[in-house]
Amino acid sequence: MAKKPKIAFFDxxxxxGDQLQIANLEEALLDLLGHIDIAAFREVHTGDTGGPYDIxxxxxxxxxxxxxPRVKEIRDKSKLLVALGACASIGGINCMKNHMPESVYREHxxxxxxxxxxxxxxxxVSAVVKVDAEVHGCxxxxxxxxxxxxELLLGRTPWIADYPVCVECKIAGNxxxxxxxxxxLGIVTRAGCNACCIxxxxxxxGCRGLAPHANLDAARYAMQDRAGFTREEVQDLLRMYxxxxxxxx
Ligand code: SF4
Ligand code: SF4
Ligand code: SF4
Numbered sequence: 001m002a003k004k005p006k007i008a009f010f011d012x013x014x015x016x017g018d019q020l021q022i023a024n025l026e027e028a029l030l031d032l033l034g035h036i037d038i039a040a041f042r043e044v045h046t047g048d049t050g051g052p053y054d055i056x057x058x059x060x061x062x063x064x065x066x067x068x069p070r071v072k073e074i075r076d077k078s079k080l081l082v083a084l085g086a087c088a089s090i091g092g093i094n095c096m097k098n099h100m101p102e103s104v105y106r107e108h109x110x111x112x113x114x115x116x117x118x119x120x121x122x123x124x125v126s127a128v129v130k131v132d133a134e135v136h137g138c139x140x141x142x143x144x145x146x147x148x149x150x151e152l153l154l155g156r157t158p159w160i161a162d163y164p165v166c167v168e169c170k171i172a173g174n175x176x177x178x179x180x181x182x183x184x185l186g187i188v189t190r191a192g193c194n195a196c197c198i199x200x201x202x203x204x205x206g207c208r209g210l211a212p213h214a215n216l217d218a219a220r221y222a223m224q225d226r227a228g229f230t231r232e233e234v235q236d237l238l239r240m241y242x243x244x245x246x247x248x249x
Contacts (some may be wrong), residue, residue: 005054005153008040009084010074012060012067013094013122015141018085019043021058028146035153049225051077055152057135059084061094061122068128075129080152083125084145086138090209093138094122095243123244133158136192138207138241144192161191164211165204169195177203180225183237187222188214206241216246 009019009201022029023044040048056078062071075081086092097105098121106117125131133152135145148158165186169176171197177184186195186204197204210216223234 004035004037005053006039006049007036007149008038008048008051008053008056008074008078010040010056010058010071011042012058012071012088012125013063014060014085014087014092016019016043016247018061018088018135018137021139021142022145025142025146028142032146032149036149037201041184053078055080055082055149057082057084058088058125061087061091062128063094063122065120071128072126078109080132081125081129082133082148082152083131084135084136085140086136086207086209088125089131089134090206090232090241091122091124091127091244091245092241095241096239098122098243099239127244134160136160136190141193162212163191164214165175165189165191165193165195165198167191167210168193169198169204172194172199174198178222181227183223183229183233185219185237185242188216188219205237210242210245 010024014150019041020043022041036108036212037049038044038047039050039053056074058074058081062068083089085092097119100108116192133148137144148160151158168191169186174195177186177198184198184203186198187204188210189204191208192206192208195204220234223229224231
């Protein structure tokens with residue numbers, strides 16, 4: 001019988017919500033386990049049977065100099081490395097701190113324990129090592145994760161949406177948040193989530209990263225000049241998830 005592909009999960013700075021999504025796959029996970037060997041998955045079992053790994057999923061942003069040798073070692077031991085979730089794929093919410101004075105975020109986040117946690121500007125995994133594929137979202141979508149794993153195991157490049165959330169939002173029949181006097185980043189954000197936040201009554205925060213060819217100048221014009229939001233309000237929304245990208249400069 002052919003050897004099963006060896007899969008590993010690793011985490012850096014993040015809440016581990018993406019790994020939790022995978023642990024909660026239930027029947028789909030059992031089905032997947034028939035086709036793969038899990039070498040490391042701290043949220044589910046202890047230990048690591050060691051590399052080389054066929055696919056490593058890396059969750060979380062890189063936020064400390066000492067993260068770099070660790071993620072490089074994972075890269076060296078992995079045929080494919082996949083960024084799992086917004087923190088790993090686009091830098092995500094950890095990058096909010098990149099736009100604050102260091103003293104503010106350190107005091108705010110760590111209080112009098114700040115000296116215990118030396119960090120540098122948060123960044124996505126791709127800023128340090130080559131990434132072969134990304135699973136977007138905060139947290140990731142379980143169904144999309146399973147599809148991407150299957151595509152990778154079949155040797156294919158996983159399909160990811162290359163159009164903005166607005167497309168899925170229109171299909172879902174939602175009223176545009178701008179028509180309700182609210183802001184929404186669906187105009188520049190990569191789709192694939194079925195516009196779930198808007199359908200649930202909220203707006204898009206941009207957790208799946210910028211859509212390819214997103215027109216940021218037009219988006220700023222729509223948000224500020226047309227909808228009347230201030231530059232600060234627009235920047236705050238853009239910096240929630242997109243703090244590593246040029247969108248927030
Ligand atoms: S992307 Fe979201 S769910 Fe995943 S680790 Fe970061 S904060 Fe948690
Ligand atoms: S609510 Fe957001 S995602 Fe939906 S159409 Fe309007 S801008 Fe696009
Ligand atoms: S609507 Fe926006 S914030 Fe919500 S899941 Fe989709 S991309 Fe993320």
